[in-house]
Amino acid sequence: MQEIYEQNIEIDKLREECGVFGIYDFDGNDVASTIYYGLFALQHRGQESCGIAVSDTRGPKGQVQSYKGMGLVQEVFTEGGLSGMKGDIGVGHVRYSTAGASTRENAQPLVLNYIKGTLALAHNGNLINAPELREELSYGGAIFQTTIDSEVIAYHIARERVTAATAEEAVAGAMKKLKGAYSLVVMSPRKLMGARDPYGFKPLCIGKRDNAYILVSESCALDTIGAEFVRDVLPGEIVTITGDGIHSDTRMCIPKEKQARCIFEYIYFARPDSCIDGVNVYQSRIMAGRFLAMDSPVEADLVVGVPESGNAAALGYSLQSGVPYGTAFVKNGYVGRTFIKPKQSSRESSVRVKLNVLKDAVKDKRIIMIDDSIVRGTTSDRIVSMLKEAGAAEVHVRVSSPPFLWPCYFGTDVPAREQLIAYERTVEEVREMIGADSLGYLKLERLEEMADGLPICKGCFTGKYPMEPPKEDIRGSYEK
Numbered sequence: 243m244q245e246i247y248e249q250n251i252e253i254d255k256l257r258e259e260c261g262v263f264g265i266y267d268f269d270g271n272d273v274a275s276t277i278y279y280g281l282f283a284l285q286h287r288g289q290e291s292c293g294i295a296v297s298d299t300r301g302p303k304g305q306v307q308s309y310k311g312m313g314l315v316q317e318v319f320t321e322g323g324l325s326g327m328k329g330d331i332g333v334g335h336v337r338y339s340t341a342g343a344s345t346r347e348n349a350q351p352l353v354l355n356y357i358k359g360t361l362a363l364a365h366n367g368n369l370i371n372a373p374e375l376r377e378e379l380s381y382g383g384a385i386f387q388t389t390i391d392s393e394v395i396a397y398h399i400a401r402e403r404v405t406a407a408t409a410e411e412a413v414a415g416a417m418k419k420l421k422g423a424y425s426l427v428v429m430s431p432r433k434l435m436g437a438r439d440p441y442g443f444k445p446l447c448i449g450k451r452d453n454a455y456i457l458v459s460e461s462c463a464l465d466t467i468g469a470e471f472v473r474d475v476l477p478g479e480i481v482t483i484t485g486d487g488i489h490s491d492t493r494m495c496i497p498k499e500k501q502a503r504c505i506f507e508y509i510y511f512a513r514p515d516s517c518i519d520g521v522n523v524y525q526s527r528i529m530a531g532r533f534l535a536m537d538s539p540v541e542a543d544l545v546v547g548v549p550e551s552g553n554a555a556a557l558g559y560s561l562q563s564g565v566p567y568g569t570a571f572v573k574n575g576y577v578g579r580t581f582i583k584p585k586q587s588s589r590e591s592s593v594r595v596k597l598n599v600l601k602d603a604v605k606d607k608r609i610i611m612i613d614d615s616i617v618r619g620t621t622s623d624r625i626v627s628m629l630k631e632a633g634a635a636e637v638h639v640r641v642s643s644p645p646f647l648w649p650c651y652f653g654t655d656v657p658a659r660e661q662l663i664a665y666e667r668t669v670e671e672v673r674e675m676i677g678a679d680s681l682g683y684l685k686l687e688r689l690e691e692m693a694d695g696l697p698i699c700k701g702c703f704t705g706k707y708p709m710e711p712p713k714e715d716i717r718g719s720y721e722k
């Protein structure tokens with residue numbers, strides 16, 4: 243532990259996403275506390291900052307109340323603060339920054355005043371043409387208050403709205419200019435809108451509770467607030483919710499075979515109790531484990547998962563292979579995905595803070611250890627040796643995704659290639675580095691099956707992207 247405090251600390255950036263939430267209550271009930279619980283269920287998608295904006299559809303146009311801050315939902319909002327937020331329509335956001343620094347100014351929802359009133363926007367994803375769009379708008383006189391790509395989206399919608407007949411027309415007009423990944427919830431004073439980029443990189447679904455409609459990144463949040471799942475927003479679809487009900491606009495949709503959902507949602511990002519585009523995340527992970535058992539079998543006494551996200555695949559491996567499933571690790575429940583970690587030199591120690599081995603469960607056993615991904619290799623390296631120190635006879639590592647090799651421009655925060663353990667190394671070399679007795683990855687061709695045949699983006703594994711990647715690495719470039 244001492245080692246940790248001696249280091250300069252930094253927020254470790256792994257590969258989280260953002261979460262968006264929107265609600266319109268036709269009965270006029272205040273929605274702020276429901277948004278709070280919705281965001282709480284989406285906390286795994288982003289822990290840097292969060293925010294809520296609400297509007298009263300019966301009040302004067304443009305009266306939006308918003309509050310945002312750095313940290314977890316529970317840290318930022320108080321009961322008193324929430325009860326002071328009056329409005330029957332609102333949006334919320336939990337952020338993991340992909341473009342623009344992690345600061346309060348860059349927290350979402352973004353709220354801007356424009357010709358038609360006030361607009362609040364929450365965005366999950368990453369645009370690849372934000373720098374060009376920003377420059378174009380800046381030459382046109384735009385002054386930005388943040389350094390995030392999401393403001394470019396909000397600005398475009400506001401600008402389109404000047405000439406468009408309706409707010410949804412303005413969203414469609416803006417979408418024609420945007421390139422990259424975005425799932426949006428947008429609130430204009432008396433309308434709630436949701437939009438998903440035509441490729442469908444990021445999830446977004448619709449729910450209903452009594453007389454309220456909800457738009458949310460993941461269906462698990464609908465369970466939390468006692469709402470029922472209605473359907474997924476289609477890739478490219480714009481959904482508008484007004485006092486008259488729900489309206490769908492599909493003019494921006496592209497042929498299904500061109501869609502490209504982020505496969506990493508199924509592998510790691512999403513909560514296992516969510517269902518995305520009809521595919522149950524938990525079942526998808528179980529299936530990945532089954533594939534590993536079929537393609538990379540090994541004789542052993544026990545299959546264990548690396549908590550949290552390796553657990554379902556471990557169960558799948560066990561079900562397929564007949565090797566008993568067990569628990570080898572206890573995770574300290576107070577450690578979030580974002581964790582104050584020392585720099586790489588002592589990053590290893592933090593794995594010990596997060597995970598401990600159940601020594602009696604693994605002693606003298608041949609263990610198959612399943613994790614969902616190996617990125618830098620820090621986790622695997624550390625816990626293989628923890629298992630060995632606890633007396634495991636053999637440790638066979640199986641990974642329920644292929645080797646991580648390429649950057650992602652659409653929201654997954656992959657470290658520089660040189661930091662990826664699989665980069666320019668054979669599987670045998672990686673095995674040796676992490677000290678495992680054998681190592682097997684999920685085969686690339688299994689990914690489509692994991693997503694039940696849906697068209698997916700697997701660029702981080704193949705280097706082939708559904709659209710031309712930017713010439714230079716744009717991640718974080720807005721700070722320049």
Ligand SMILES: O=P(O)(O)OC[C@H]1O[C@H](OP(=O)(O)OP(=O)(O)O)[C@H](O)[C@@H]1O
Pocket residue numbers: 256257510548549550551552579613614615616617618619620621622
């Ligand atoms: O090779 P590395 O660079 O160590 O990264 C890979 C690890 O990071 C992720 O877990 P994470 O600790 O983020 O969260 P989890 O508890 O939800 O699995 C992932 O599930 C792997 O375990």
Ligand SMILES: NC(=O)CC[C@H](N)C(=O)O
Pocket residue numbers: 258259260261337338339340341342365366367368369390391392653
């Ligand atoms: N992780 C995300 O979806 C990030 C959204 C947006 N690009 C931001 O940086 O705030």
Ligand SMILES: [Mg+2]
Pocket residue numbers: 548549550551552613614621
């Ligand atoms: Mg993990």
